[in-house]
Each structure stands twice: as structure tokens, then as C-alpha cells.
Amino acid sequence: MEALIALVVILIVIVVAVLGSSVRILREYERGVVFRLGRLITLKDPGLALLIPAVDRMVRVDLRTITLNVPEQDIITRDNVPVRVTAVAYFRVMDANRAIVEVENFLAATTQIAQTSLRAVLGKAELDTLLAERERLNEDLQKVIDQQTEPWGVKVSVVEIKDVEIPASMQRAIARQAEAERERRAKVINAEGEFQASTQLADAADVMSRNPTTLQLRYLQTLMEISNNSKSSVIIPVPVDLVQPLLDQAKGHGPAE
Numbered sequence: 001m002e003a004l005i006a007l008v009v010i011l012i013v014i015v016v017a018v019l020g021s022s023v024r025i026l027r028e029y030e031r032g033v034v035f036r037l038g039r040l041i042t043l044k045d046p047g048l049a050l051l052i053p054a055v056d057r058m059v060r061v062d063l064r065t066i067t068l069n070v071p072e073q074d075i076i077t078r079d080n081v082p083v084r085v086t087a088v089a090y091f092r093v094m095d096a097n098r099a100i101v102e103v104e105n106f107l108a109a110t111t112q113i114a115q116t117s118l119r120a121v122l123g124k125a126e127l128d129t130l131l132a133e134r135e136r137l138n139e140d141l142q143k144v145i146d147q148q149t150e151p152w153g154v155k156v157s158v159v160e161i162k163d164v165e166i167p168a169s170m171q172r173a174i175a176r177q178a179e180a181e182r183e184r185r186a187k188v189i190n191a192e193g194e195f196q197a198s199t200q201l202a203d204a205a206d207v208m209s210r211n212p213t214t215l216q217l218r219y220l221q222t223l224m225e226i227s228n229n230s231k232s233s234v235i236i237p238v239p240v241d242l243v244q245p246l247l248d249q250a251k252g253h254g255p256a257e
Contacts, residue, residue, distance in 0.1 A: 026049055075123055083166055141161075
């Protein structure tokens with residue numbers, strides 16, 4: 001009797017173990033790729049999935065967006081400047097069957113593709129382009145990586161360049177270049193101001209030449225402005241019109257007179 005009870009218990013344990021191995025529960029963001037005797041069968045949807053023990057094998061595939069940190073890459077730009085670039089890529093599995101069947105490990109493969117594409121795309125760009133046109137480079141990287149991962153059922157949605165590390169010597173050169181550019185702009189602005197001032201002075205001279213009285217008024221106004229500053233030495237210019245009669249008279253009378 002005891003042997004029969006032990007046998008029944010053993011059978012119950014075996015049945016429970018077999019049932020446990022044949023039942024799988026898939027979450028909402030998971031899909032089950034099932035192989036029956038090595039052959040791919042229908043994809044399992046979220047919920048309860050029943051498998052044939054010792055015949056079926058299921059591989060879970062996560063369909064959520066995966067954040068991939070691309071390791072730091074040493075890159076030589078088109079203008080021969082060494083830089084270190086880090087990036088991040090966002091992708092998700094669109095076809096679980098192809099992600100398992102077409103590639104051994106889609107995560108590792110996508111990582112390697114992202115690294116090589118990062119070096120290839122950024123190596124064709126100059127340093128100024130790398131610093132100023134990141135949005136365009138991000139789009140180019142996304143297209144290049146996505147074209148290579150599409151046969152695996154993997155969709156790369158976004159690629160972002162996170163950091164660009166430039167050597168210290170190149171940073172000093174860029175700083176000198178920026179300083180020279182600011183000095184150039186300052187000189188251009190100063191020259192434009194001088195040109196505008198000379199144009200205004202020429203117009204003012206034309207107005208004063210038509211009415212000599214304006215010159216006298218401007219002269220008196222200048223004297224008033226100088227008189228307000230007691231610490232300045234005042235030099236009073238004498239208009240030629242005032243001394244011209246004296247000069248004419250001196251010329252009319254000879255040295256003998």
C-alpha cells in the first residue's frame with residue numbers, strides 16, 4: 001500500500017512538472033517565437049501559451065524600445081582632427097521572428113553596426129560640421145543604421161550624438177579662431193560706422209555751405225559746450241571771414257605806409 005501511494009505521488013509530481021514546462025505566460029510587451037522540432041511555427045501573442053513538452057522551445061522577444069549606449073569611438077574627421085564621440089541609439093523589434101531567425105543576437109549586432117556607422121559617417125564630416133550640424137548628422141546616422149538592421153526586423157528610430165571630445169590643443173586653436181572672428185566683425189562694424197558718419201558729415205557740410213549763418217551758430221554752440229568744462233584748456237578758433245577784411249586792408253596799403 002505504501003509503495004502504491006509513493007508511486008501515485010511520483011506520478012503527480014511528474015505531471016505537475018510536465019504541465020509547468022508546457023505553460024508559459026507572455027506579458028503585453030512580449031512575443032514568443034516557438035520552434036517545434038527545430039521548425040519555426042506561429043508567433044505566440046501575450047497571454048497564456050501552451051507548449052508541447054520536449055517538443056516545443058520558445059524564445060521570448062521584448063518589443064519595447066531599447067536604449068543603446070554606443071561606446072566611445074576615436075574618430076579622425078575629414079580635416080584630420082582626432083575626436084572622441086559618444087552617441088545613443090533607440091530601436092525596437094518590429095518582427096520578432098526575423099529578429100531571432102535572421103541574426104544570432106540582434107542586440108549585439110545592432111551595437112556593432114552602430115559603432116561602425118558612427119565612425120564611417122562622422123569620419124566624412126569636418127570638425128565644424130560635427131559641432132554645428134549635429135541634427136543633420138543624427139539623421140544620416142539613423143538612416144544608415146536602420147538600412148542595415150531592417151532585414152533583421154529591427155527599427156532604429158533615433159540616433160543622437162551625445163558628446164564630442166576635442167583635444168586641448170585644438171580647443172585653443174578654436175578659441176583663437178573665434179577671437180579673430182570677433183575682432184574682424186568689430187573692425188567691420190567700426191568701418192561701417194565711420195562710413196555712415198562721413199556721409200552724415202558731408203550732408204551737414206552741404207547744408208552749411210548754402211547758409212553761412214549755420215556755421216556761425218555751430219561755432220557758438222561749440223563754445224558753449226567747451227565753457228561748461230572748467231578743467232579744459234579752451235582754444236578759440238577765429239573764423240577767416242572775420243580777419244579777411246584786415247588781411248585785404250594790409251595788402252592794399254604797402255609796407256612803406
